[in-house]
Amino acid sequence: MSTSVQRDGWELLESGPSDADHSVLLIPGTLGTAAFFEELMAEPKLRESSVRLVATTMPGYGGTAPIEDVSIEGYARAATRLAADLGCDVALGHSTAGDVVLEMAAGAGYAGSLLLLSPSFSLRDESRIPIVLDSLSRVFGHLPWSAVLKIIGSAFKINVPPERRAALVAEMKKTDPRFLGRQTHLYAGYLKRHRSLVARLCGSGARAWVVFGERDDIKLADDERRELEACPRVTLVTIPDAGHLTINEKPGRVADLILEAVSAGKRRSREAA
Numbered sequence: 266m267s268t269s270v271q272r273d274g275w276e277l278l279e280s281g282p283s284d285a286d287h288s289v290l291l292i293p294g295t296l297g298t299a300a301f302f303e304e305l306m307a308e309p310k311l312r313e314s315s316v317r318l319v320a321t322t323m324p325g326y327g328g329t330a331p332i333e334d335v336s337i338e339g340y341a342r343a344a345t346r347l348a349a350d351l352g353c354d355v356a357l358g359h360s361t362a363g364d365v366v367l368e369m370a371a372g373a374g375y376a377g378s379l380l381l382l383s384p385s386f387s388l389r390d391e392s393r394i395p396i397v398l399d400s401l402s403r404v405f406g407h408l409p410w411s412a413v414l415k416i417i418g419s420a421f422k423i424n425v426p427p428e429r430r431a432a433l434v435a436e437m438k439k440t441d442p443r444f445l446g447r448q449t450h451l452y453a454g455y456l457k458r459h460r461s462l463v464a465r466l467c468g469s470g471a472r473a474w475v476v477f478g479e480r481d482d483i484k485l486a487d488d489e490r491r492e493l494e495a496c497p498r499v500t501l502v503t504i505p506d507a508g509h510l511t512i513n514e515k516p517g518r519v520a521d522l523i524l525e526a527v528s529a530g531k532r533r534s535r536e537a538a
Contacts, residue, residue, distance in 0.1 A: 295445075
């Protein structure tokens with residue numbers, strides 16, 4: 266695994282050969298950093314596959330400087346440029362970044378395969394906590410977010426060893442609460458504007474895997490599930506015995522899905538040749 270580098274404001278952590286035929290862009294969700302992908306990048310099946318993995322920190326998180334436009338659309342445009350520069354033909358986004366990856370295909374022209382891990386397709390799917398905090402921050406500024414970051418260690422639910430949990434909590438606490446409040450407000454606005462993102466995903470024509478943990482904090486409404494099941498280029502996956510952070514709790518299963526997406530891309534390339 267390489268050391269962390271920066272590119273266009275994105276912190277990157279890479280593994281796999283630099284001249285690999287296939288590369289995967291990994292984007293963590295709210296409060297996450299590239300370090301959240303360490304379990305996944307250590308998976309033997311990925312290390313043996315000659316697939317290049319590029320884990321990122323979205324600019325603004327983990328104490329990094331934000332880009333000018335930190336809306337979901339702004340991140341999607343920046344991530345699409347990054348994917349093109351790095352030659353990434355698969356993009357994986359977790360949680361909020363699942364919506365960023367969806368928007369890469371739906372609005373920013375990204376043509377690769379998508380892995381959406383625990384995305385929110387509407388406000389009703391989203392955990393109530395960030396929505397309530399967003400409302401409070403309209404009155405109290407960044408103070409609600411500052412309070413959450415102070416106590417996040419006691420509320421963080423994840424099935425990993427205690428030392429790893431402590432390391433992930435430390436990563437989350439690096440984010441500036443003022444930035445966090447601003448970005449969450451823009452994220453909530455994105456979900457309100459689109460009401461439901463299912464049609465946006467299906468209409469993009471992208472080959473996509475939509476993945477949830479069995480005990481996920483993010484929900485999927487029944488009508489959204491039916492629409493996704495009817496979408497011919499979308500595969501719905503539930504990972505048993507997992508919560509919201511499947512990249513840390515079930516990295517082997519997520520690795521299988523990455524290899525499936527890469528394999529599907531190879532078939533499309535042969536068919537197009």
